[in-house]
Amino acid sequence: MKIAYYPGCTLKAHGKNFEESALCSLKELGIEVFEIPRWNCCGTVFSLAADDVIHHIAPLRNLIRAQEAGFNSVVTLCAMCYNTLKRSKSRFDENLDIREKIQRFMDEEKIQLNGSFKILHYLEFLRDEIKFENLTRQVVKPLKGLKVANYYGCLLVRPKEIGFDDMENPTIMDNLIDGLGAKAIDFPYKTECCGAYQTVDKPQVVILRTAQILKAAQERGADVVAVSCPLCAFNLDYRQKDVRQAEGDFKLIPVLYFTQLMAIALGCPETSLRFDLHEVDPRPILKEKGLI
Amino acid sequence: MRINLSQKKIRDSFVEKVQQLSGQNLLVCYQCGKCSAGCPAVAEMDILPNQVIRFAQLGLKEELLNCRAIWACASCLTCNVRCPKGIKIAEVMEAIRQILLRQRLDHVDINKIPPEKRKEFPAIALISNFRKFTS
Numbered sequence: 001m002k003i004a005y006y007p008g009c010t011l012k013a014h015g016k017n018f019e020e021s022a023l024c025s026l027k028e029l030g031i032e033v034f035e036i037p038r039w040n041c042c043g044t045v046f047s048l049a050a051d052d053v054i055h056h057i058a059p060l061r062n063l064i065r066a067q068e069a070g071f072n073s074v075v076t077l078c079a080m081c082y083n084t085l086k087r088s089k090s091r092f093d094e095n096l097d098i099r100e101k102i103q104r105f106m107d108e109e110k111i112q113l114n115g116s117f118k119i120l121h122y123l124e125f126l127r128d129e130i131k132f133e134n135l136t137r138q139v140v141k142p143l144k145g146l147k148v149a150n151y152y153g154c155l156l157v158r159p160k161e162i163g164f165d166d167m168e169n170p171t172i173m174d175n176l177i178d179g180l181g182a183k184a185i186d187f188p189y190k191t192e193c194c195g196a197y198q199t200v201d202k203p204q205v206v207i208l209r210t211a212q213i214l215k216a217a218q219e220r221g222a223d224v225v226a227v228s229c230p231l232c233a234f235n236l237d238y239r240q241k242d243v244r245q246a247e248g249d250f251k252l253i254p255v256l257y258f259t260q261l262m263a264i265a266l267g268c269p270e271t272s273l274r275f276d277l278h279e280v281d282p283r284p285i286l287k288e289k290g291l292i
Numbered sequence: 293m294r295i296n297l298s299q300k301k302i303r304d305s306f307v308e309k310v311q312q313l314s315g316q317n318l319l320v321c322y323q324c325g326k327c328s329a330g331c332p333a334v335a336e337m338d339i340l341p342n343q344v345i346r347f348a349q350l351g352l353k354e355e356l357l358n359c360r361a362i363w364a365c366a367s368c369l370t371c372n373v374r375c376p377k378g379i380k381i382a383e384v385m386e387a388i389r390q391i392l393l394r395q396r397l398d399h400v401d402i403n404k405i406p407p408e409k410r411k412e413f414p415a416i417a418l419i420s421n422f423r424k425f426t427s
Contacts, residue, residue, distance in 0.1 A: 014414035044420040048367065048386035050315035055423075080416060158369040167373050193332045193368035197421035200413060201400045205336055205364070231416045238412070 002032040003125070004071035006062055008081040009041050015078070015230040015257075017274035022077050022122060022259035024268035029130060029138060036065045036074065044080050045197075046087040053101055059088040060102065063117055064109055073118035075125050077259065079229035083155035086119040086162050121156065123172050123228060123258070124164045132179045140267040142181025145289050148261065149185045149217035149225045150174050153232045154193050167191070173226060173258055180265040189216040194235040203239070207246060210239040214253050223285050226258045233257065238279045254282035264291050301351035306391075310348050313387035320377045321345045327371035327381045336364035341371050341381050348384060362388045363399050363425065393427040400425040 003026075011019040026033050039062050047055040062085065066074040076082045092099050093115055103112065120128075126135060150173035157163040157170045165172045170191065174184035194213060195206035214236060217225050227233045237255040244250050260273050260282075270292055275283055286292045311318055321342070328340035339347060339361045347356050356362070362385050371381040389399070400421060402410070410418070 009415040009419070015416075041415075041419065043423060044416055045367065045423050048380075048383045049313050049390050050383070051313060052390075078416070080420070154366075154368040154370070158373050160373055191370075193366055193370065195333075196366040196368070197417055197424060198364075198366050199417055200405065200421040201425065202336070202364075205333075208335075209332065230414055231420065234414050234417060 001030070001129075002034060004066040004069060004074045005033045005035050006039055006042075006066070006074050006076045006081060006085065007035060008076065008078045010230040011078060014234065014277065017277045018077055018230060018233070018257045018259060020272045020274050021257060021263040021268065024272035025259055025262040025266050028263075028266040028268060029135070031130075034069065034071070036062065036069060038065055042081045042084040044084060046084045053098055054105075056088040056091055056098070056102060057105060059085045060092060060113060061106070061109075063089060063113055063119070064106075064111060067114060067117055068111055072114060072116060073120055075120045075122055077122050077228070079121070079153060079156040080231060082119065082121045083162055089113075089117065089119055090161065121164065121228070123156075123176065126176060127164075127172055132175055135176070135262075136179040139180055139265045141265055141291065143177075143261060143265050143289075143291060144181050146182040146261075146286075146291065147185050147221050147223045148177045148182045149187050149220065149222035150177060150190060150258070151194075151213065151217070151225050151227050151232060151236065152191050153227065153229050154191070154196070156228055157191055173228065176258060177226060177261065180261060182261065185217065185220050185222045187216045187220045187222070189213040194232050196231055196235070199231075199235050199239070203242065206235050207239050207242045210236055211243045211247065211250065214240070214243075215250075218251060218253055222253065223289070224254045224256050224282060226256055226261060228258055240280050252280045254278065254280045254285060256282055295350075295352065295355075297350055301353070302349075304351045304353060306353040307348065307351045309391060310384060310387045313390050314380065314383040316379055316384055318345060318349045318379075318384070321349065321379055322377065324376060326374050326376060330370045330374050332368065332370065333364045333366060337361035341365075341385075344388070345379065345381060345384060348388070356388050357392060361385075367424070389424070393425075396427045398426045402426075
């Protein structure tokens with residue numbers, strides 16, 4: 001099987017641990033990955049203003065690049081890219097005025113985007129195309145004894161027409177993690193916003209939310225928190241040092257991408273996990289559990 | 293809080309502008325408060341999300357354009373998916389922000405973020421922040 005892959009900006013820098021672990025897991029699953037050529041930033045956020053059409057162009061161009069290369073779907077890892085690509089495509093499909101306006105603006109493009117072109121998140125691809133039971137069969141190092149609180153955040157599950165799981169009680173990551181041999185820990189903050197981009201100008205807000213989210217996970221016995229969004233990862237991981245400063249007795253907890261856990265279970269080398277990019281080092285707990 | 297209501301305010305073009313930019317019919321809201329009950333940002337807000345809608349219905353332009361609430365919203369969409377009337381509250385917040393941003397009244401100035409802090413942020417944080425808070 002061969003898939004078209006859209007990385008997005010952060011996965012090429014701060015989120016290298018997300019990309020490299022995901023690519024290694026795909027290799028272990030025997031899937032060929034084609035990174036779409038000339039991809040550009042999706043804009044990170046879907047425009048909520050009704051008259052703002054220009055910001056749909058950047059995400060749509062990425063889809064055209066994939067379609068030009070012969071694909072009718074694209075797989076992405078970042079929750080924000082996923083949301084933006086998918087919502088722009090829906091807006092383009094559903095609103096004739098907007099579609100015509102965009103097509104006129106992009107008249108230098110040689111092809112027109114198919115209505116049936118699909119945007120898939122890697123989690124969705126694993127559940128629906130690979131199937132979790134097949135993935136479990138390929139596990140060489142079950143994540144035995146590791147308790148994982150799965151944090152879904154906002155844009156993977158909301159709004160309803162975009163998400164591929166229940167908005168209030170998503171379980172897709174829990175099912176994946178259980179399939180890898182770890183124990184998924186349910187916790188009430190799993191879809192509560194971490195503060196997202198407020199981290200740039202109002203860090204104190206994100207520090208409070210990070211503390212709330214992580215403490216809820218710890219109270220339920222989690223060893224680590226798993227995420228699918230590089231912005232959630234940054235806030236939950238890097239803001240812990242600020243939480244520590246505010247509350248001396250705050251216990252640090254490693255934050256990992258679900259793909260890193262997959263990579264461990266599928267037998268990828270430690271170099272693909274890029275632990276050097278973490279603020280809170282996940283190695284001690286993973287060593288304690290005999291996973292690295 | 294003392295609020296002055298008037299026909300003039302209610303019929304002001306501001307109300308129409310908010311409806312246009314958000315694509316929402318403000319009068320659909322019956323003030324159940326579910327948006328505010330589930331909003332993770334209310335602690336940072338001076339006007340709660342349901343009040344933002346009420347103020348917008350009533351054309352309380354100055355109160356809305358000067359409130360902290362619109363900048364505390366991170367568009368997490370919890371309100372949108374829980375509204376029993378299907379109103380997209382996050383879109384209304386965006387509309388009010390846009391009215392200011394389109395006059396180049398930025399909420400964030402990159403020059404005020406220390407360079408050593410700027411380096412720490414991943415691209416995703418900076419791009420989304422500037423998309424939402426600058427013109």
